[in-house]
Amino acid sequence: MxxxxxxxxxxxxxxxxxxxxxxxxxxxxxxxxxxxxxxxxxxxxxxxxxxxxxxxxxxxxxxxxxxxxxxxxxxxxxxxxSDIPADLMGDKEALDLVRSYYAIPENQRRRLFDLARVLSDVA
Known part of the structure; x- marks a missing residue:
């Protein structure tokens, strides 16, 4: 081990x-x-x-x-x-998500962020 x-x-x-x-x-x-x-x-x-x-x-x-x-x-x-990995940025999927997020134009990124926050509050 x-x-x-x-x-x-x-x-x-x-x-x-x-x-x-x-x-x-x-x-x-x-x-x-x-x-x-x-x-x-x-x-x-x-x-x-x-x-x-x-x-x-x-x-x-x-x-x-x-x-x-x-x-x-x-x-x-x-x-x-916790469901969140201890090394969140060590997770390839999370890192890809962050890269993709910042590739989105700022006004759309803000709207996506708001949507994600609402969805996580409901979950």
Whole structure:
């Protein structure tokens, strides 16, 4: 069973990779490894060594500390039964939704936001 720190760091790698629009293959090539290894890192199945994490941070243009941000909060929320994921922006569907939302013209975006708020209040 993966350690929660490895899972958290892996999610942060995936999150940042999605944000910059990079594929696993592209990241793997920048770091000098196979894309399957990136898959294992992102799921927390394999631990990332310090030197490899340094290389990944360089490839994704973030400080190494980025991968540990929110770790205390994630540890506290492990027992939380909420329908909202602890790492909401680590969820690909949520990230795609946010990107699509901001691609909508502002006046339509406001109306969509109001509709979503009403629907969530009724649910």
């Amino acid at each position: 993966p350690h929660q720190v490895d899972v958290h760091v892996g999610k942060r790698v995936r999150h940042r990779r999605w944000l910059v629009g990079m594929t696993q293959q592209q990241l793997a090539e920048k770091v000098g490894i196979k894309f399957q290894q990136i898959q294992k890192y992102e799921t927390g199945a394999n631990r990332i060594s310090a030197s490899r994490l340094w290389d990944i941070a360089e490839a994704l243009s973030v400080p190494v500390s980025f991968f540990f941000e929110g770790l205390e909060v994630a540890a506290k929320e492990t027992g939380d039964k």
